[in-house]
Amino acid sequence: MDLSTHQPAGGTVYRISAPVIANRSLPGGHRRIRLRAPAIARTARPGQFVNISPPLATTLLRRPLGVHRTIDGQDIEILFQSVGKGTKALGAVGEGDEIDLIGPLGNGFDLAGEPPETAVLVAGGFGLAPLYPLAAALEGKVDRTYLFAGTEEDLPMETSDSSVHLSFVDPDIKATVPEFEAVGAQCRLASLRSRPSFHKGLVTELVEKLLDGPEPLGRTKLYACGPWGMLKKTAAIAAEHELDCDVLLEERMGCGVGACMSCSVMVYGDGGRPVYARACVEGPVFDAASVVWDAK
Amino acid sequence: MDLSTHQPAGGTVYRISAPVIANRSLPGGHRRIRLRAPAIARTARPGQFVNISPPLATTLLRRPLGVHRTIDGQDIEILFQSVGKGTKALGAVGEGDEIDLIGPLGNGFDLAGEPPETAVLVAGGFGLAPLYPLAAALEGKVDRTYLFAGTEEDLPMETSDSSVHLSFVDPDIKATVPEFEAVGAQCRLASLRSRPSFHKGLVTELVEKLLDGPEPLGRTKLYACGPWGMLKKTAAIAAEHELDCDVLLEERMGCGVGACMSCSVMVYGDGGRPVYARACVEGPVFDAASVVWDAK
């Protein structure tokens, strides 16, 4: 994309007054909300997001939240964390309330080109949520998908112990996310503190173990979402192994449609010159190699 | 009261998170809300008010609303009109919600001194509501109470035709407010447009008919609440007939407790010099003779 002339990008954006179908609380203060938003459910791609107005004009700006699942071309599901004013208000809505939202927004993951043979998904904490639709979309297209997730808190999705053996980690490291396994991904979890069945350490160590391990991988691509430090490390691993790597970046936003330049991410533009790209249209998914990792 | 040294005035003010006991809609967009607020129900006098925060931080400032009735030293009832943001939000609360309010505020009507023989209550539109507790308090203390109310819209209280004959008006003018009759007041209503059973004209014409009519009145005092023009006219009638007259004035307020000087009403101070009094402590009830009627 040519960043030099402020091109509009992305498809049609719908504004929907979306009825709340369900709003469930999950461990660790997370919530899963299901909204009736057919125009978005039909068109949203993995990695795209919606921009929500919390109920009762609690906040002025909308809040960007990833589309976690689309259901029957009717509903969208969002996993979110109640961290501040907006997400707390959203957590309090009930069935039948209507939520004002716009979407789908952002580029989403690029699924048009030749798929890799191995997809490695790397999540930090809440970054797990937006990677789920990607895993689901990759099922059947790639030979194998791995998911590694690092977390110090409860994850927004249920975890258990996997029955599948993976050669590149100790057998007692077997914590997994069944919902990801259900769409064909092999999972392992990491935490900096000692937790049963978790790898103790950085999630990126699991990635390194895989890449340096015995499994045949073929053409491999990394996909990552999480805190900046984790993404930077993942990008470095990708660079070192000369692998493609996509990262999903969360930036504060104004308009959500590319008009205001609030959501800038520094990337290498034409001729390697650093320029700011808009996370809401040129992102939120960026080629890790294009991101200026030292800008933050 | 000495206005020259910013004296604090009024009794203890309570802040209460008051459960909503009932919230009923009345004709003409009016509402009657009942709140559990024992400390206020026990201490509020006729003409005093509470300062309410509409729910969910809809507004920044509190909204002053008169105490219409106190019930069993437990609850207070408020009659109000949904005119703007705050009162609309208040209209939407449901049973069990809690409303943050402070009170009782203001001086209220002076019931301590020698009561008049005849009390004449004059209401313009919504001014009817705060006069009700006065009528109730005067019952038994005065020989007779009259209520005249003028309105172009629906009143906040039910009306019907009176069975009592009043000598000073045409017999076909018989519209009354039963709730006032129940506390011993004789009522007649006026409207500028033709309405069956209403006097066609200004409400103050009814006052003049009474004062100039055949009924024996003895020592008479007027009490009025309503729009400025109506109050001014009532004050002029009182002056002309050399009668005492109390008026309840509604002013925009900041603090509600006398600290901020937002709610000023121009009155004649010491030596007849115009000064501003605070409607929230020196008012909202003022001696009509002390008000500088040309200040608005």
Place this chain on the structure above:
Amino acid sequence: MNLNTTIAGINLQTPLVMASGTFGFGEDFARFDDFDDSAVGAISLKGTTLEPRLGNPPPRIAETPAGVLNAIGLQNPGVDAVVRHVLPRLEAGGLTTPLFANIAGETVEEYAEVARRFSTAPNIAALEVNISCPNVRHGGLAFGADPAEAARVVRAVRQATDLPVITKLSPNTGRLVEVAEACVDAGSDALSLINTLVGMVIDLRSRRPLLGNQTGGLSGPAIRPVAVAQVFRVYAALGHRLPIIGMGGVSDADGAFEIILAGGAAVGVGTALFFNHRAPREIADGLERHLADAGLSRLSDAVGAAHRQSRIGGGGP
């Protein structure tokens, strides 16, 4: 009802101007399936400089009580890219809404040069001279806070173009009316105000300013009373000489009508677009109702009406 208005000889179908910096270069909001062009009177394009500008380090936006703080830092592709690529794209797309080029610079000469280059474009209706950006180190506010400096910029632009010149003023000065007068004397055909107020949010976790630029510009409903007061004052001083595009915190028809009554011949809508892209249509409809309620048949009868309706003797003792 007729919402037509005229700014410096340019006819606008409604008084609503999409505020610079909130509507990009006019293309992004067209992505909405229900964006209603017919409610838009004019589009003020993103502030443009001679060279491309990177803009400020992120984060660039924060929410505040009833407001938004931004520090974009005039990120833009430079006048040549806009004139060569963006404007032809708009023309090819058939956009007929009048476009205002919002121009900025670090020196007087830069303003003039940007003005000159925009004047070559067939589809720019007017220049909006931004001497009020609080988010850049050089230029911007440095010109907008001083009458003589402001006049220098306007004079140079005036000489560099035949297009109508609108000057965009800053509230971050006690001398707004003086600056406005100087701009008019220097040849400005219209004024637009207000730009954002200097503000800051401190992030309580990191305990440092949240925005990459430390300070930002405050916009949104929070600043509407400031905007109304400044439009009122400038109209009182200069309303007989030229039209004012009033803006700041307008998100609904009530706010827009306040600005008009204070003296705005047109009304800028900025931050509101971020949370309600239908605001222009809703405001236009609401304005028609306000005019009808007031018994006015034309918008122009309402412009500055608050001055004519003022209390006799209003003002402090």
Place this chain on the structure above:
Amino acid sequence: MNLNTTIAGINLQTPLVMASGTFGFGEDFARFDDFDDSAVGAISLKGTTLEPRLGNPPPRIAETPAGVLNAIGLQNPGVDAVVRHVLPRLEAGGLTTPLFANIAGETVEEYAEVARRFSTAPNIAALEVNISCPNVRHGGLAFGADPAEAARVVRAVRQATDLPVITKLSPNTGRLVEVAEACVDAGSDALSLINTLVGMVIDLRSRRPLLGNQTGGLSGPAIRPVAVAQVFRVYAALGHRLPIIGMGGVSDADGAFEIILAGGAAVGVGTALFFNHRAPREIADGLERHLADAGLSRLSDAVGAAHRQSRIGGGGP
């Protein structure tokens, strides 16, 4: 946790100063059955002039998005009535909270005379020189927008009193830091900022300015980002020379902590009292939590910390 702070040699038990004009002469809030004096660091009394002042015609107050517009016009009983009647009443009542007399005038000599008369009262801890009231025709802002004029007032007050002098500054100028510097050079022992921003609300029914005074001063959460920015700037320039009482839109501990991190050694609380008289207690408790979370044992360690935590290289390109 210790919330003690010192302003110009005066020890305050908490950093919370009840802002002038919002707390009367200190007696009214005592009517609340649950008002908590122990959370109050100091009380800034209502602005007082030499002669009694009638104030502005009503309406004097209006609500705005997240803000309040007021135009009281310095209604007050005059310095003599305050010194002879109000202050003795407060003393007799046993009030031990430090009192700041907020003084205003139309001429430099009037400021000095009010200062002189307040200095005879035994229970005034400091003078707060209000050169920033936007709601009076003469004096007020006329002094606060110009460094030389501001210095004249402060110098005259300085010579008229032995009490500590706090100067209260206005945000309605682009020269706030210059004015602050001039006040310090003229002998001010502390600064308080910000006073209200000039604003206006137009009543859509009457189609004229709602307030009797037409314009008013904007306060409340809406202006907090402006207050934080100005405290930050003044602290950067003068924080090493004297303490700042920061205020504007503080209604909770988060807002108060922002002001402190920006450079406020104390924090004014005004408009918030109108809707929550328990704000001082809630803020004091919340500040203790913030200090604990930040691992700071004393309030003074947090004052201006946002400057020390700033990003390296923060600031626009």
